[in-house]
Amino acid sequence: MAYDRPxxxxxxxxxxxxxxxxxxxxxxxxxxxxxxxxxxxxxxxKCRHCLASLKRESDxxxxxxxxxxxx
Amino acid sequence: xxxxxxxxxxxxLTEREFEAEYGASRYTCNVLANRSRFVAGHxxxxxxxxxFSPIISxxxxxxxxxxxxxxxxxxxxxxxxxxxxxxxxxxTGVRKTVEEFGVDRLAPGDLLVSNDPYRVGNHVNDACFIRxxxxxxxxxxxxxxxxxxxDIGGIIPGGFSLFKKNVYENGLVVPPMRIFEKGEPVxxxxxxxxxxxxxxATLLPDFFTINSSCALGDEQIQESVERYGxxxxxxxxxxxxxxxxxxxxxxxxxxxxxxxxGEDVLDTDGADSEEIYRFHVTVIKKGKRVEVDLSGSSxxxxxxxxxTPLDAQTSAALGLKVLLDPQTPFTSGTYRNIDLVIPxxxxxxxxxxxxxxxxxxxxxxxxxxxxxxxxxxxxxxxIGGLYGSTNLHTGSGMTPDGRPWFSAAELEAQFGGWxxxxxxxxxxxxxxxxxxxxxxxxxxxxxxxxxxxxxREYIPxxxxxxxxxxxxxxxxxxxxxxxxxxxxxxxxxxxxxxxxVNGGKAGRVGGSWFFENQDPDKPECEYRxxxxxxxxxxxxxxVVDENGALDxxxxxxxxxxxxxWTENKGSTLRxxxxxxxxxxxPFEREIEAVIRxxxxxxxxxxxxxxxxxxxxxxxxxxxxxxxxxxxxxxxAARA
Numbered sequence: 087m088a089y090d091r092p093x094x095x096x097x098x099x100x101x102x103x104x105x106x107x108x109x110x111x112x113x114x115x116x117x118x119x120x121x122x123x124x125x126x127x128x129x130x131x132k133c134r135h136c137l138a139s140l141k142r143e144s145d146x147x148x149x150x151x152x153x154x155x156x157x
Numbered sequence: 158x159x160x161x162x163x164x165x166x167x168x169x170l171t172e173r174e175f176e177a178e179y180g181a182s183r184y185t186c187n188v189l190a191n192r193s194r195f196v197a198g199h200x201x202x203x204x205x206x207x208x209f210s211p212i213i214s215x216x217x218x219x220x221x222x223x224x225x226x227x228x229x230x231x232x233x234x235x236x237x238x239x240x241x242x243x244x245x246x247x248x249t250g251v252r253k254t255v256e257e258f259g260v261d262r263l264a265p266g267d268l269l270v271s272n273d274p275y276r277v278g279n280h281v282n283d284a285c286f287i288r289x290x291x292x293x294x295x296x297x298x299x300x301x302x303x304x305x306x307x308d309i310g311g312i313i314p315g316g317f318s319l320f321k322k323n324v325y326e327n328g329l330v331v332p333p334m335r336i337f338e339k340g341e342p343v344x345x346x347x348x349x350x351x352x353x354x355x356x357x358a359t360l361l362p363d364f365f366t367i368n369s370s371c372a373l374g375d376e377q378i379q380e381s382v383e384r385y386g387x388x389x390x391x392x393x394x395x396x397x398x399x400x401x402x403x404x405x406x407x408x409x410x411x412x413x414x415x416x417x418x419g420e421d422v423l424d425t426d427g428a429d430s431e432e433i434y435r436f437h438v439t440v441i442k443k444g445k446r447v448e449v450d451l452s453g454s455s456x457x458x459x460x461x462x463x464x465t466p467l468d469a470q471t472s473a474a475l476g477l478k479v480l481l482d483p484q485t486p487f488t489s490g491t492y493r494n495i496d497l498v499i500p501x502x503x504x505x506x507x508x509x510x511x512x513x514x515x516x517x518x519x520x521x522x523x524x525x526x527x528x529x530x531x532x533x534x535x536x537x538x539x540i541g542g543l544y545g546s547t548n549l550h551t552g553s554g555m556t557p558d559g560r561p562w563f564s565a566a567e568l569e570a571q572f573g574g575w576x577x578x579x580x581x582x583x584x585x586x587x588x589x590x591x592x593x594x595x596x597x598x599x600x601x602x603x604x605x606x607x608x609x610x611x612x613r614e615y616i617p618x619x620x621x622x623x624x625x626x627x628x629x630x631x632x633x634x635x636x637x638x639x640x641x642x643x644x645x646x647x648x649x650x651x652x653x654x655x656x657x658v659n660g661g662k663a664g665r666v667g668g669s670w671f672f673e674n675q676d677p678d679k680p681e682c683e684y685r686x687x688x689x690x691x692x693x694x695x696x697x698x699x700v701v702d703e704n705g706a707l708d709x710x711x712x713x714x715x716x717x718x719x720x721x722w723t724e725n726k727g728s729t730l731r732x733x734x735x736x737x738x739x740x741x742x743p744f745e746r747e748i749e750a751v752i753r754x755x756x757x758x759x760x761x762x763x764x765x766x767x768x769x770x771x772x773x774x775x776x777x778x779x780x781x782x783x784x785x786x787x788x789x790x791x792x793a794a795r796a
Contacts, residue, residue, distance in 0.1 A: 089501075089508035091457055096435065098452040099500035121448070121496035122470050124402070124489050125230055126249045130496070137446035137496075146256070149466065149501040150275050150508060154332055155257050 089150075106140065108133035116140060120149070167396070167403060180392030185385060189393030190400070193223040193235025194486060196377045200300060201237035203370040209359045210307040211605075212566065215597045219304035220244075223374065224251045224287075225394045226296045227260055232489035234394045241487075242517050242591045243303040245471030246278030248489045250285050251301055253277060258333040265291045266340035268368050271333045272309065274324070274513045278467030281309045281327045281514075282316050286336070288371035292382045297390060300374030302367050308355040315355075315565030317551040319427040319646040320720060321461040321512040329353040337368045401490030408482035409494055412442050412534055419530025421522040423504075423546070424651035424698070426458035430715035433651070434458065434504050436519075438526040442534075449473040449527070450498040451505055461514035462648070463507035466499050468516045471591060472523035473497045479524070479590050480531055480540065518546055518648050521589040525654060528576070532658045541576020541627050541664075541738025542656035543589060545649025548669065548732055554641025556607050557726070564606040567597045568635045568730060569646075574620055574628025574655055574664055574737030582750075583737045585615055585628035607639035607726075616665075616733060618764035623661030623739020624746050629759050630667050630736040636729045643722040643730065645669065647698040651713050655738040662743060662768070664736025668699020668707055668714075671722060672729040694731060697722070707733070744770045744795050748786055756781045770795035 101117035108116065115134035118141075120127055127148035131141040167175070175183050200221035208214040220239030224247060225232040231252035233244070254271045255263070263269075271277050272284040282305050290298040308315055311328030321327055329350065336346045347364060351357040382390045416439060423434040437453035457463050474491050482491075499506045505519050525542050532539040550569035555561055571592075575583040588594055599610045612634035621627030647669050655664030672694045694705060698716035702708035724730075751771040754760035758777065765771045772790035775783050 088510045091459070091508075091511070092502040095432070095456060096437070096453050097456050097500045097503045099450065099498050119498065121498055122466055123496050124232075124398075124492035126252065132496075135443075137441065137443040137448060146253075149506065152273070152275055152509075155276070 104131045108136060108138055108140070110138040111136040120145065167399060179396045181385065181389035185389050186393040186396040189381060189385060189390060190235070190397040192381050193394070193397065194237070196223055196300070196374045197221040197235050197237040199377060200302065200370040200374045201239060203373050204302065204304070204366055207366040209362050210305070211597060211601065212305045212307055213363065215601060216566065216594050218594055219302060220247070221370065221374070222247050222301040222303075223378070224248060224299040224301050226298055226391075227255070229391065229394055231255065231299070232394065232398050234397045234488050236487065239593065241475055241593045242468070242471060242520060243279060243283065244475060244487060245469070246285070246467040247301060247303065249467055250277030251287055251299055254285060254287055254333040255299070258335070260296070263289045263296065264339055265289070266337065267335055268337035268371060269333055270331060270336040270346070272306075272329070272331045274465050274516075275509055276332070278465045279303070279513070280316070280516055281311075281330055282306045284331070286367050286371060288375055290375045290378045292379060292387060297382055297387060298378050300371040300378070302370055304363070304367060306350070306354065306363075307359055309350075310353040310355075313551060313644065314553050314563050315551055316514060317549050317565050317646070318644050319460050319462060319515060320717070321514055322459065323510045324512050325510065327461070327512050327514060336364065340372070397486070397488050398490035401485060401488040402493035404482050404485040405477070405491050406445050406494045409442065409447050409477070410445055411481065412531070414442050414444065415534060416441050417530045417534055419526045419528070419532070421526040421529060421654065422652050423462065423518065423522055423648045424713070425715065425717070426460045426462040427646070427717040428459040430713060434462065436505070436522045436526040438523065438530045440527065440530050445494055447477070447494055448496045448498055451503060452498065452500055454503045454505060457502055457504050457507040457511050461512035462504065462518060463511050463513045464505050464516035464519035465513055466497070466506045468513070468520055469499055469505040469523060470497050472520045473527065475591055476524040476527035480528060480535060480538065515646065517589075517592060520591045521545070521547070524590050529656060532656075537579045537659065539658040539740070540578050541583065541621055541623070541658050541661055541740055542654050543575055543737055544573025544628070544630070544664070544735040545654030546647055547571040547589070547592070548648070548734070549646040550730070551644040552641050554639055556639040562605075562607050562639060562641065564602070564608070567602050567606070568608065570631070570633050570732035570734045571596060573734035574630055576655055576658070576738040577621070577623050577625035577627045577661060577740035579625070579740060582626045583620070583628040585620060585631055585737070587628070607637060609636045609638065610634070611636050611729065615759060617758055617761045618768070619665040619667070619736035620759060621655050621657045621662045621664035621736055621739035622743035622768035623657055624741025624743065625661070625739065626746070626754065626759065627655050627657070627661070627664045627737030627739045630665060630734045633732045634729050636727075637724060638726055640725050643724055645697055645716055645722060647716050649735060650699045654735050657738040658740055660742040661739030664738055666700065666707070666709070667733035667735050668701065669697040669716070669733070670694030670705065670731045671697060671724060672731060673724065674727055743768050748791065752784050752786060756784055766794060
């Protein structure tokens with residue numbers, strides 16, 4: 087699939103606020119976003135304050151859906 | 158520096174605990190962990206001694222690897238001392254290829270191939286070959302080779318054009334396919350490659366060599382599993398991964414908690430000179446956790462100056478490894494404590510249908526931005542910036558007797574100055590951290606290409622001054638003996654790349670030129686350039702004055718103002734590379750080191766005074782061993 091080139095000159099990763107409190111540091115700074123790490127792509131919910139992962143869900147597709155791979 | 162000495166270290170496990178965890182003794186696991194790297198090394202020896210493509214046999218643009226089975230989630234566990242640009246793509250690329258093809262469809266002796274950057278990273282020339290290793294009817298490993306195919310079709314021979322606007326102009330895109338089935342070639346797949354690429358006669362034997370290299374690795378893994386048992390083989394893989402993860406975790410803990418930002422830039426994507434491409438890296442360190450966030454980086458390029466997220470992952474992990482943990486082997490476990498945050502659609506995470514051909518330039522800029530970000534928190538362990546771009550060249554044409562000629566990735570200035578470290582001065586002629594390749598020997602280039610390499614020498618006063626000097630810029634001159642067209646891709650001559658650290662100064666920025674109408678039939682012609690100023694040439698790229706000479710206050714000459722440079726026999730292409738950054742206050746450099754630099758041509762007498770506060774007396778050309786120091790004048794200069 088083809089994607090449009092971003093219109094903004096500089097691109098930022100969107101972090102979606104998530105509800106809850108970090109069990110490690112008790113801060114309410116949880117955000118949901120994708121990361122690339124050992125094992126590939128993950129959808130994570132992480133604490134902005136201490137970087138603890140409250141959720142790490144493997145995402146085999148990642149950022150790009152390849153049309154021919156969906157056949 | 159606080160090191161976490163908690164009890165969760167592998168070394169603290171008792172023998173019984175270790176065997177319960179890894180299925181074999183500590184000794185056996187170490188033997189088998191080394192065995193994975195040994196297997197990859199043997200695969201490498203096989204391919205480098207038999208490949209027909211010079212980019213494999215002479216440049217070593219490949220990597221050989223052992224990857225774990227699906228039950229371990231396809232981890233990279235062993236690799237040869239190959240080309241590091243492929244690291245990030247190995248595990249994830251293998252998983253993607255095998256899963257899409259269908260792991261249940263694989264049989265012993267099969268060889269899969271895919272070259273789609275959006276599946277396996279890199280660019281279409283870098284095909285990924287994967288052989289499943291079966292033992293007792295189950296897959297216990299994969300032997301993998303990532304190697305550069307000399308040609309894969311597309312708009313120019315060899316593919317090294319910055320000006321490809323989309324993936325369709327790159328050449329052939331191969332989804333996961335079986336190129337050898339049960340040891341036998343799948344002829345229709347071979348024909349797909351051969352009918353779409355130039356130089357088919359060279360490519361064909363390379364496919365067989367790659368297959369035999371993967372088969373050799375298969376055989377050696379079978380021997381290992383037979384001798385030590387499957388539990389030990391798989392346990393050693395987990396041990397390798399955990400060891401790498403632990404080594405990086407401990408290394409990261411030497412970094413103070415905080416958020417650190419750094420940046421590098423590339424001049425332009427070649428579409429125009431207006432849009433400058435920024436690589437913004439934020440390293441967030443909290444305890445044993447690290448995020449490397451590329452937010453704030455430029456959007457994807459309009460040309461082929463792009464990379465995929467897997468390529469960016471290579472840079473993030475390799476940059477941290479170079480800075481913090483350079484001693485231990487690299488495996489997928491190295492990534493365990495590093496989360497890469499990379500928004501879609503940046504120059505480092507281009508989306509289809511963008512071309513990612515020049516991904517290694519993106520990788521180099523990312524590493525430079527990362528070491529820039531960590532310069533302050535690392536203190537004495539900081540490293541100066543590198544030379545920037547590999548300044549690629551592709552040329553083709555006809556010799557006077559009507560013979561076609563072609564050269565790719567040979568006549569550029571691929572190597573340059575590194576940044577200095579606390580260990581000492583930096584080298585001036587080494588590849589980027591991510592490129593672990595050799596240069597094609599001059600004799601081989603001159604044998605195949607109508608060209609004479611007439612100069613390759615360091616330029617004084619170009620390495621970043623410091624207590625330890627950055628690597629010097631160097632000049633490379635290539636005199637063409639036939640007419641031809643030249644595609645030039647210098648990407649870092651607009652801004653300095655070799656930043657200094659700990660008080661060190663930046664290396665000087667270089668440029669490139671064509672000197673036309675040299676007469677190659679006259680023996681003295683190669684000497685006519687010696688002593689010539691750069692103002693005699695037509696500037697290709699660089700920040701120059703009105704005469705075309707380097708001037709940091711001048712104007713940027715946009716190299717892509719013409720799509721390619723048509724040059725006649727007798728033209729000389731000149732590169733001057735950027736210098737690497739210095740480390741520490743240059744006025745603290747040992748005086749003896751400065752006088753040695755003047756003797757050896759790294760620093761001029763003027764530069765010694767200006768940059769180092771050292772007054773050198775004498776003639777470095779006529780009496781290099783007779784140089785002396787004016788101690789009183791030096792003391793005054795350094796006061």
